[in-house]
Every structure is written in structure tokens, then in C-alpha cells.
Amino acid sequence: MMEVIICKYAGFCFGVERAMKLTMSTLENNTDAKISTFGPLIHNPQVVKMLETKGVTEIRSIDDASGTDILIMPSHGAPKDLFQKCRDKNIRITDATCPFVRDVQNKVKDFISKKLQVVIIGDAAHTEIKGVVSWADNDCIVIGSEEDIEKYDFSGKEVGIVSQTTNNEDYFEKLANAIVRRAKKAVVQNTICSATHNRQESAIALAKETECMVIIGGKNSANTKRLYQLCKEANPRSYHIETADELKREWFAGAKKAGLTAGASTPAWIISSIAEKIKNF
Ligand code: SF4
Known part of the structure; x- marks a missing residue:
């Protein structure tokens, strides 16, 4: 059985955790309201799909907000004028912008x-x-x-x-x-967040000590793409995937120890399902 080491800092960061909590409590406290997010709440397609099943729609422009009662601003922030435009249209705001x-x-x-x-x-x-x-x-x-x-x-x-x-x-x-x-x-002003710094440092260290490295996260996630680049420099056998279906057995040929990290928008259930699959290769 393959040994799989999960990075000390992997998956949901503080800002994403906070955005998810704010969204879930907005849903719980406003069961009759039409709730939308401005763009994806976080850069993870699987999480966005899960929110869709709970009735949360995604809008790209205030012009698409007709019927929206509450607009959730995503963790990566929203344009300045959008806040006033929402007030003008009597749309309530849940601001999940990461601090x-x-x-x-x-x-x-x-x-x-x-x-x-x-x-x-x-x-x-x-x-x-x-x-x-x-x-x-x-x-x-x-x-x-x-x-x-x-x-x-x-x-x-x-x-x-x-x-x-x-x-x-x-x-x-x-x-x-x-x-x-x-x-x-x-x-x-170095405004790189501490979550990014910790994830990158620990991912590079793990990529160096393992034979293969898998980086999980949205293909549209900036922090995941950066993690992948850094791991690839440290270990050429590094692979970026979103879901377990993308794993290829041949990546692990001859390897006994694999490393696993994940971008800041990747939920724990995706990380553990991928770890399980790799262990059984
Ligand atoms: S990666 Fe950093 S800035 Fe982005 S949401 Fe997470 S904590 Fe906030």
C-alpha cells in the first residue's frame, strides 16, 4: 500500500472557511429568500455545484440580479460600485470578502x-x-x-x-x-496572506521529501496553480487535479511515498477521497 502524506497546510484556508460559514448561515436564516453569489463564492467547482443544489445561483453582473434578495460577495472580493448598486436595488448583502x-x-x-x-x-x-x-x-x-x-x-x-x-x-x-x-x-506593502505563505512553504518541503506530489484544487484557482508550479519546480512528478477521476495509476509507478496538498478552496472531503484512492494504487 502506498504511503500518502497530506500536507500540514492543505485545503480550506481561514478566508474560505469564513465565506462558507457566512453563506451557510445566510441560507439557514433566510429560507424564503432568493440568494445569489457574485461570481463563484470560492474557486472550487465542486463546492459551487453543492451550493447550486441548495438553490444558490451565481450572477456575473448586477443586471442579472433581478429577483435576488441577498447577494453574497465572494471570498476574493467584489468591485467597489457593486455595493452601492445593491443598495439602490434593495438587495441585501452578505459580504464574504476575506479580510x-x-x-x-x-x-x-x-x-x-x-x-x-x-x-x-x-x-x-x-x-x-x-x-x-x-x-x-x-x-x-x-x-x-x-x-x-x-x-x-x-x-x-x-x-x-x-x-x-x-x-x-x-x-x-x-x-x-x-x-x-x-x-x-x-x-x-507585502499583502500576501499568511495562508498562502504557509501552504507554499509546506508544499515545497513535502514535494522534496516524497516521490510524487498531487496538488488538488480548481483549475481556475490562482493559489492552486501557484502551488502546482512551486511543487513542479521542487519535484517534476507533480500533478494538478480537481477530482479523484483524474488520477492516473502510472504517475505513481515505482513510488512508495506520495505527497498530497490542496488549494485554499478545496474541501476536506475531496482531499480524503483522493488520499484513499492513491493509497490503493
Ligand atoms: S487564500 Fe488568503 S486571501 Fe485568499 S481567501 Fe484564503 S486566507 Fe483569504
């Missing part, structure tokens, strides 16, 4: 009040960053790669730099330092 994401939003607001050019190091296409951009009144630069830095002239600029909460520390430091060297003045 770490709220902290990034507050920091960019603070930079703006200090007349600093806001710079966000992160993925412009990710919903967390789209939200943070709106909290910076759409007046900010998003840097997603070293090449992006070359597109802007930072000389003479006074900048305030924040990070997407799920970035890797080394990556953030490298890009932030490159901007600091170019700018006239820079205030750097």
Missing part, C-alpha cells in the same frame, strides 16, 4: 489618499485583482510579469506597491524590487 483581500483594497485606497501611483503585482484577469483595481478607482498599474515592468516609465514616480494575496513571496519581492529601483519613491 486579507479587504486589507489590499484598503491599502490601495490609502495610497490614493497619499497621492501615490498604485501598483498591483498580480494577475489582471483574476477577480481579486479586478476588484482591487476598482477600489483604486481604476487608476492603477497591474504588473503580471517582469516584461510588464518594461512597459511603464516609473522614473520620477512615487508609487505604492501591493501584491495579489496568493502570490509567491520570492516572485513578489523580485518584481517589487525591480520597480523600487526605477521609481523616485516607493512604499511596498
